[in-house]
Structure formats: structure tokens, C-alpha cells
Amino acid sequence: MATPEQQAIELKNQGNKAFAAHDWPTAIDFYTKAIELYDKEPTFWSNRAQAYLKTEAYGYAIRDATKAIELKPDFVKAYYRRATAYAAILKPKDALRDFKQCVKLDPNNKDAKLKLVECEKIVRQLAFFAAIEVGDEPSAADGLDLDSMVVEPSYDGVRLEKEMTQEFIDDMMERFKNGKTIHKKYAYQIIIAVKKLVYDEPTLVEVDIPDDVQLTVCGDTHGQYFDLMELFRLNGKPSDKHWYLFNGDFVDRGSWSTEIALVLYANKWLRPNCFFINRGNHETDDMNKVYGFEGECKAKYNERTFKLFSESFSALPLATLIGKKYLVLHGGLFSDDNVTLDDIRKLDRHKQRQPGQSGLMMEMLWTDPQAEPGRGPSKRGVGLQFGPDVTKRFCEKNGLEAVIRSHEVRMEGYEEEHDGKCITVFSAPKYCDMTENKGAYINIGPDYKLRFAQFDAVPHPNIRPMAYAQSSIMSALM
Structure with a gap:
């Protein structure tokens, strides 16, 4: 024995x-x-x-x-x-x-x-x-004269004028597949246009799904561009009848974060009322400096591109309410049972800009569910964890069917927890080329039923995750 x-x-x-x-x-x-x-x-x-x-x-x-x-x-x-x-x-x-x-x-x-x-x-x-450290810095867009910026005759891509076109997006996606970038002028145009669009959106965007429309909710994509292309191949590209919501963490870790960010932003510019982006905990300056996005921007474009993206990230909405039934936010719920949807609506994200170490914004971006009732310390070391009773009370108080969040790998790409009231969706299969997880997304039609779909990772060029991270300390995580 x-x-x-x-x-x-x-x-x-x-x-x-x-x-x-x-x-x-x-x-x-x-x-x-x-x-x-x-x-x-x-x-x-x-x-x-x-x-x-x-x-x-x-x-x-x-x-x-x-x-x-x-x-x-x-x-x-x-x-x-x-x-x-x-x-x-x-x-x-x-x-x-x-x-x-x-x-x-x-x-x-x-x-x-x-x-x-x-x-x-x-x-x-x-x-x-x-x-x-000083107060408000001038915008990276200050002094940027786009009208006088010349795109060289040798540039071999579709030209972008004053408005986004589907032709430009299609060409850009192919360029990215082939390892090319777009002209820095076009990157500036896209980021500046989208920053204005998302800045003017409420902190809690509220969406109803029309009778002839399907909305797809995607979780973290983390710079895994070729897997995003596979998602679009399987599920269909964004269109006037096929709306998309990306629930944060589209940059960092994977080494095609600029490509994903520009594709999402270009779609937002083309169809501002059909394409939605929530902020994640990786759309923040401190994470971008460590996990690769800042380095990637500097390598593929320049420092100004990163600064423009940073300004646009702080302008992104923090949550989306779908049909008054589903609250979609990146992390999860709160340390206080008294928080309501109205508190999210009233949150001035433009004043705070970065999430900090406490408060509603930090909790929306960082918290995670746990199986045990009540609340517990965060397994991440940041934020907290919330149990099924917390989710149940929040949904009942706010008239919701469920909370949809991302922020964590799930081996099947998604998971329904807390009696189906807390749903995690994660859209980066074979995360960081290490974890043998599937990716997933959720399709929601006018009936507001959730339809889950899974997909597998596809091959990509031989560039490792975190290739642009400034510190090899983080390579120990790979």
C-alpha cells in the first residue's frame, strides 16, 4: 500500500x-x-x-x-x-x-x-x-498635418482618401497577411477618426439587434491576426447585416497587434453603428509597455502611432448592453452589490483615462468569476473574484439574463458559469502558441438566443508571441 x-x-x-x-x-x-x-x-x-x-x-x-x-x-x-x-x-x-x-x-x-x-x-x-510626470500632455495628433503628408508613388496598396472604404479594408487585410504594413499616413487617419467616434460614444453602449441582423461577440484576440482572419472566414466578415462586438484585449502578447487594431478600427470607421469595441485591461499604457504593443508600434510604424493608439484606447467604451438582456464587459463584476447599470453609464472614463488600482473601471477590466459564493482575492493579484450569488444578484437587480465577459482562456473557447448567468468567451485559439485551447465566439440574432461557435488555430508566419516586448523578463511567461 x-x-x-x-x-x-x-x-x-x-x-x-x-x-x-x-x-x-x-x-x-x-x-x-x-x-x-x-x-x-x-x-x-x-x-x-x-x-x-x-x-x-x-x-x-x-x-x-x-x-x-x-x-x-x-x-x-x-x-x-x-x-x-x-x-x-x-x-x-x-x-x-x-x-x-x-x-x-x-x-x-x-x-x-x-x-x-x-x-x-x-x-x-x-x-x-x-x-x-506632468498633467495633461498635448495630443499626439497636435501638429500632424495629414493633408500635406505625401504617400509615395511606390506605395502598392489601395489609396485612402477622406473616408474609409470596404475596398481599402479588403486590400489592407491582404497586405497584412503578406507581411506588409499600410502607409503611416493611413494608420494616423484611421486611429484619429476612430478616436473621435468612440470618444463620443457613451461609457455603456446600448445596442438592439434589428430583425435582419446577426451580432457576433468576440473575446480576446491578443494580436493573433491569422486566427482572426480564420474567424472571419468561418463566420463572415463584418457588414451592414452582420455586426460585431470585440470585447477587449485585441492587442499585446501576439505579434500582429497593430494589424488587428487597424482592421478593427477600419471596420469601426466604415460602419460606426454596426461595429463595436469594448476596452480590455490590455488597452492600457502600463500593459502595452510590458506586453509588446508599444514595441510593435515602434517597430512597424513609429512612436507617434503608439501614442495615438494610447489616446484612442482611453476613449473606448467600457461595456455594451445588448437588447437590455446581456451586459458585455471585459473583466467582470464589482466589489459592491449596489453597483447598477446607471453607475456604469455615469462613469466618466474620459476624466480617468487609465484604470488605476481600484474603482469601477479597474473592476470592469480586471475581475474574474469564482465557483465559491461571495467574493475572494484575485488569482491574478489585481482586482477580485466574484461568486455565483454576486452574479445572480447583479442580474436580478439590473434585469439582465447574463453577463458576458472575456479576459480568461477557456480550453473550449467559452464557458457558461454561475447557472448560465456568467459567460466567458475567448477568441484566441492556441493562446500564445502554448495553450491547447480552442477559440470561440457567440452569435446573437434578433431572438436574443446565444449560439456558441468554436474554431481552431491556423498556421502563422514564424514570429513568436511577445516578439516586440521590451523586456525578456516576460519571456519567462512564454
């Missing part, structure tokens, strides 16, 4: 196999069962911390790595994993402390030394930015 410790080791080994197969949730389940049988082995906690890193549950990763360190104070891997989790939630000072400990314990660890140097650089940069 095997001892609990021996049984736990076997469960850990099964967790390692699931981890090697990129099935992070199953790996977490096995590691959890191992810990339940025998909680004195530090590798069980450290391995689960690594699996949590892969699922972006950075708060849980910090907790587990800390437990591993308590059990084994010289456990270099646990310090490294905790440091990586701190870096992921933009706490570089905490990451710096742990990387220093890694190097102290293992002076020959070249990777930890490199991460330590990068972390020190990030901390210095943050201190510099804090020291020079």
Missing part, C-alpha cells in the same frame, strides 16, 4: 505530463491533489506556481511560490517564479528583490542575472517617469 507521500508524487508526475502537453488546468488539478495528500513537499507548490503562471493566475503563483520558499528557503526556482509573477502584474520592485535572491543563492544562474539587470532598469525608468 503506497503512502500518502508516494501517492502524491505519482499525482505530481501526472501533473508534469499534463504540463508538458500544455494542458495547464489539468496540471493544476493534479498538483492540487498532490498537495492535498502531502503538503510538505516544496516542488508540488513550485510546480503549481509555474502552471498558474501559464494561466495568468499570477496572484495564485505568488502564493504558491511563497509556500514553496517557506518549506525550502533556498529554493531558487520558487524565487524565480515568484519574481516572474510579480513582474507580470507590474510590481518590478518585488520582482527585483526575488531576482536578487536567485542570484545570491545561485551566482552562476545567467538567466536570473539577466532578469535582475532588466528589472533594475525598469525600476529606474519608473522612478524617472514618476519624477517628470
Whole structure:
């Protein structure tokens, strides 16, 4: 008869196999069962911390790595994993402390030394930015004379005049497939036009679906351009009769974020009343600086392009109400049961601009559901988690059938939780080329029934995720 410790080791080994197969949730389940049988082995906690890193549950990763360190104070891997989790939630000072400990314990660890140097650089940069921080900066559009900007005769794409056309969008999508960019003048035109459109929209956009229209709700696409093209191939491109709502996190991580952002924006410009975009937690400056979008903009266009996108992101609506039945927002629900749809309507997103560490905007962009009733600390280390009772009360109070959100990988591409009242949809299959998940989207017709569709990832050019990230610290997450 095997001892609990021996049984736990076997469960850990099964967790390692699931981890090697990129099935992070199953790996977490096995590691959890191992810990339940025998909680004195530090590798069980450290391995689960690594699996949590892969699922972006950075708060849980910090907790587990800390437990591993308590059990084994010289456990270099646990310090490294905790440091990586701190870096992921933009706490570089905490990451710096742990990387220093890694190097102290293992002076020959070249990777930890490199991460330590990068972390020190990030901390210095943050201190510099804090020291020079001023009030409202002038817009990146100031002094930009688009009328006098010349598109060279050698430019081989469709020309864009004063208004967006379907011909331009179709040509642009093909250019992007072939590894080309559009002229920077056209990028400027698109971003500036869409910033004005979305700025004038309410914080809570309210949409009714006409009798002859289908609305598709998409979750995170995270710069996975070729998978977005597959979604359009399977489900149909945006049109006057086929509306789309993209629920945030269309940039960062994947290395075709500018392509996705420009395609979505061009469609918004062409059909402003048929195409909708919610802001996600990655349409924010601090995330873009770490997770690749800023670097990609500079590599493919220039710094001004990033600054224009940044201004447009802070103008995006935070939620969409579909037929008074479904609230669609990127993260989830709130720390206070008294929050209503009217509170979202009244939220002045133009004054706040960036979500910060607390408040309604942060919660709308960052929170996650949990199976247990009530509310709990965030597995991400940012925001909170809310249970089925919280969702039920919110829906009843606001006359909703369900909340539709994104923000988290689901292995099947979507999941109905909280008695069907909390629905997650995620549209980036084989996320970051690592996770063996499907992508999904939701079609909603005039009957307001939800029809789920799944799709698989397609091949893409050999450019790795996070290729444009400024720091290789984040490569530890890949």
C-alpha cells in the first residue's frame, strides 16, 4: 500500500505530463491533489506556481511560490517564479528583490542575472517617469498635418482618401497577411477618426439587434491576426447585416497587434453603428509597455502611432448592453452589490483615462468569476473574484439574463458559469502558441438566443508571441 507521500508524487508526475502537453488546468488539478495528500513537499507548490503562471493566475503563483520558499528557503526556482509573477502584474520592485535572491543563492544562474539587470532598469525608468510626470500632455495628433503628408508613388496598396472604404479594408487585410504594413499616413487617419467616434460614444453602449441582423461577440484576440482572419472566414466578415462586438484585449502578447487594431478600427470607421469595441485591461499604457504593443508600434510604424493608439484606447467604451438582456464587459463584476447599470453609464472614463488600482473601471477590466459564493482575492493579484450569488444578484437587480465577459482562456473557447448567468468567451485559439485551447465566439440574432461557435488555430508566419516586448523578463511567461 503506497503512502500518502508516494501517492502524491505519482499525482505530481501526472501533473508534469499534463504540463508538458500544455494542458495547464489539468496540471493544476493534479498538483492540487498532490498537495492535498502531502503538503510538505516544496516542488508540488513550485510546480503549481509555474502552471498558474501559464494561466495568468499570477496572484495564485505568488502564493504558491511563497509556500514553496517557506518549506525550502533556498529554493531558487520558487524565487524565480515568484519574481516572474510579480513582474507580470507590474510590481518590478518585488520582482527585483526575488531576482536578487536567485542570484545570491545561485551566482552562476545567467538567466536570473539577466532578469535582475532588466528589472533594475525598469525600476529606474519608473522612478524617472514618476519624477517628470506632468498633467495633461498635448495630443499626439497636435501638429500632424495629414493633408500635406505625401504617400509615395511606390506605395502598392489601395489609396485612402477622406473616408474609409470596404475596398481599402479588403486590400489592407491582404497586405497584412503578406507581411506588409499600410502607409503611416493611413494608420494616423484611421486611429484619429476612430478616436473621435468612440470618444463620443457613451461609457455603456446600448445596442438592439434589428430583425435582419446577426451580432457576433468576440473575446480576446491578443494580436493573433491569422486566427482572426480564420474567424472571419468561418463566420463572415463584418457588414451592414452582420455586426460585431470585440470585447477587449485585441492587442499585446501576439505579434500582429497593430494589424488587428487597424482592421478593427477600419471596420469601426466604415460602419460606426454596426461595429463595436469594448476596452480590455490590455488597452492600457502600463500593459502595452510590458506586453509588446508599444514595441510593435515602434517597430512597424513609429512612436507617434503608439501614442495615438494610447489616446484612442482611453476613449473606448467600457461595456455594451445588448437588447437590455446581456451586459458585455471585459473583466467582470464589482466589489459592491449596489453597483447598477446607471453607475456604469455615469462613469466618466474620459476624466480617468487609465484604470488605476481600484474603482469601477479597474473592476470592469480586471475581475474574474469564482465557483465559491461571495467574493475572494484575485488569482491574478489585481482586482477580485466574484461568486455565483454576486452574479445572480447583479442580474436580478439590473434585469439582465447574463453577463458576458472575456479576459480568461477557456480550453473550449467559452464557458457558461454561475447557472448560465456568467459567460466567458475567448477568441484566441492556441493562446500564445502554448495553450491547447480552442477559440470561440457567440452569435446573437434578433431572438436574443446565444449560439456558441468554436474554431481552431491556423498556421502563422514564424514570429513568436511577445516578439516586440521590451523586456525578456516576460519571456519567462512564454
